[in-house]
Amino acid sequence: MNWIRRVAVLLTLLGFVSVGRSTLAADPLSLSLRYRTETDQDSGLFHTLHRDADWNPKETAIILCDMWDVHSSQNAVRREKQIAPRLQQVVEALRREGVTVIHAPSGCMNFYTDHAARKRAIDAPKASNLPEEINAWCYKIPEEEAGVYPIDQSDGGRDDDPVEYEAWAKELTAKGLKPLSPWSRQIDVLKIDAGRDFISDSGSEIWNVMEAAGIKNVILAGVHTNMCVLGRPFGLRQMVQNGKNAVLIRDLTDTMYNPASEPKVSHFTGTDLIVEHIEKFVCPTITSDQIIGGKEFRYAEDDRPHVVMLVAEREYATDKSLLAYAVNPLGKSYRVSFVYADAEDKNDLHGSEVIESADLLFVSVRRRTLKTEQLERVRAHIAAGKPVVGIRTASHAFHVRNVDPAEGYAEWTTFDPDVFGGNYTGHHGNKLLPQVTFAAITHPILEDVDRMPYVSGGSLYKVSPLASGTTVLMNGKYEGLPSEPLAWTFTRADGGRSFYTSLGHSSDFEQPAFRVMLENAIGWALDRPAASKATAKP
Template sequence: MYQPQIVSCLLALVFAIPCAAGDLEMTLRYQQETSPDSGRYHQLTREEIWKPSETAIIVCDVWDLHHCQNAVLRAQEFAPRLNRLLAHARDQGVTIIHAPSGCMEHYAQHAARARAKLVAPSPTLPDEITKWCYQIPSEEKGVYPIDQSDGGEDDAPEQHAKWAAELEGRGLNPKVPWSKQTDLLTIDSEKDYISDKGDEVWNILAAKGIDNVILTGVHTNMCVLGRPFGLRQLAKNGKNVVLMRDMTDTMYNPGAWPFVGHFTGTDLIISHIEKFVAPTVTSDQIIGGRPFVFEGDTRPHVVIAMAEAEYETNRTLPEFAGAYLGKDFRVSYCYANDTNRDDIPGLDSALESADVLVLSVRRRALSKKQMEALRKYVAAGKPVIGIRTACHAFSLHWKQPPEGTETWEAFDPEVFGGNYHGHYPNKITSRVKAADAAVDHPIMQHVPLDGYTQHGSLYKTSPIADSATLLLTGQIEDKSQEPVAWTFTRADGGKSFFTSLGHKTDFDQPMFQRLLLNSIYWAAEKPVPEEFNSDWPAEPAKKW
């Protein structure tokens, strides 16, 4: 997959010798299973240097119109930035291929269409390159993450009917109203190509010696993945293909499984692609600035870090987040390295954009880079939520950490206002209930107050900081109460929530579920949706 010139540039980076001016410095994000058949994935990145002359951008199906009005509006929103990207890449020598499928008649006399048709057939034309590709072998081990069987329309019914009537009024077929690529994207008659055919696109790539291909456009879960020139075909046939994840959209209806918000549906498809099909990149890597975000995508970014081997939170927390956070939050998961306990791959990069950090970590040192990212996040006054072993997340009992790693022995008192000093025997149950003065706290709203018997060991945490606000207590018969959940305002001004609950049996308890849900909304300073308040415990599938 790597060409000699790419390898030479990577070696040049190692020896501090600059690559050729104008080369594309790309950061490819991909996902790798934590260990075979674990079903958990690290989100990782790697750096590559691409020659512009050996790189192409394919613009997939950014039509002038669509049967879904919301799809049109979203495409119109990102198209100006995409056009700027294409102009910049074109000036650098990147080949631009416009692929508005089904619209070749409109471009019959266009020079860019004629240029595509004149390219000589490649002797290496892959089998079935002219056909749609609905799955490649690597996808067989995954579960496709969304139900798009209804076509993915996310217009409201009244909105959709009005839009269809408007299209009919223009003399268009409301089911297939497009006739060309949007005019918001410029087609350079002297340099660009126009084609919607897999063999023609392959011929262009082969004739120009192009192995690096960026797919952008719509819709990621349909055309971008499946077209004859799409991600699957190019990945299957050996191209170094990537998805530009911030210059795309998904056809997904939040009323369909898994009942998450539209933008979360897009995230799920991107995650599937990174696991099984191809890496992804962002537009800022070529034109600078920050990655594009839709104006309507106001979701706070929740990062969930899991590195403990006793309570199965690497299963329970993703299940919880998948059930309850998919509408209002963007969620990233960071899992422990299965072969190096002092590493949580991807944590440092995830924290760069995190708005809320949820920790379930037990006695780990971190690399200096990861610990620096964590300390920077906390010092910025951003919220931290800890469950169970997070109070001793980065403590090794004051032992010397492995070379190249760091601990944070005072993490519990400094970040949580806590005082963990052991726990009662595992076989002794405790009764968890709300603290008397806590019922009016935002985190306690709609939390069932009758309490429950907890089967995980009761942590010894008393006394917590005087400034902490106690929410839950736990008690073993004939023993003193212990703080079980509280909030704390840190010296840096940030707010934290900690609970010593988090045993796998706690996730079956409505009290704990609602406590954790409320704490995340509280940390993000968002109101809990009324759907949850009207009926708790909620059935996630029915709620969303």
């Protein structure tokens, strides 16, 4: 009777047999694919962009990667238990649409020996185009050679407290499980439809299933992004290099990353860095709300505010300074996104939609007249009373002197006084480098800052007099010139907090005092403690 079972499998794969679904053509899955593309050749900077895609459900599969019942890391188990219910909702919704569901708990096939979904995967007809290396791990694809892998996972990535881990290992051993590989099945929150789903951890079996069903599009979810989701024989790299349209559900995944390892960011920032790497060099990503509605999933412990950095200036290389600063120190406590100007049109900030989700807007822009809808996003953020931090050229960010904006573009000539309480009227000579001194006051932004004077690498801005409601924290002085404020806070008319400093030269970022002050300023603007309490050194 084995031939009958094979015919039934083939009919299921071809869509003629289904559970609770018509064989009529389904509506497409309308997805917004997020990806990253370099701002300019060899710039090392990336726009974060979206493109729409309509996928035929009948030509789409979702693979649930290694969503095991238990794990060697107790923290990994805790996070998996958070995403599993949401992932189950996604699976149910996709299954109803006719998407093929493949359960892939690696190393657990013995548990499913007699399961119909396991037998269905085994019985799928062998594909004529089986890739040569489809049963092998894939550790890198050629596109990744252009980047640097963002995290150190050489310690295995376990982020458990050592004492807690020892107790967890003893608990697993007492249950007769191997502490380093205790899994035996998929987590039971994820339901397997015996009538139509598939169970396999084999690259060739999963490829056979997909080819028999005419699968062109593959959705990956599960754990762990930096290891199994990327590298398994059915993982993202293999899918992409063998011609499938692949995406990762970026809010339903997790990494094995230990914050004690480089780049020493929070666990959740570590996941973000891997997702960024995937979007740059492997494939796009989506979020679960695109399938089931509501909001993106977020781990309960992930309380990082979202800092969006607008970077569009060519004088002080803040694109590079801030890119590094976003990882160290901000990566410990903040989620940071970047918006850069187009290489051909300096007034077009690609990906500015992300401003709408910002908790804090960080501005390093010089004399740009933005597209009208882009500047409106900036205005809306500020009108909502949300915090703003600006450095250096932010005082003249959205205004070009003696030039009217082109059609479809807009300026904000009073951005400096409106948002920062400033009064920028130019700067002294580029060779007149000011000595930086700190105000003799107590303020959260100056906490843990070594107040030893130093010389900035940037010219002294003319900003006096400041508006009422400002509090000066730093001053700059050059012999023979009047002293000028270098950094201050401002409570805006809308009630929001702003911080501005005319510092921001690349040499300033080499000064520990400046780095700590800027970090404190972000925390103050968000009414939140600074990301780290490192003491600045002279």
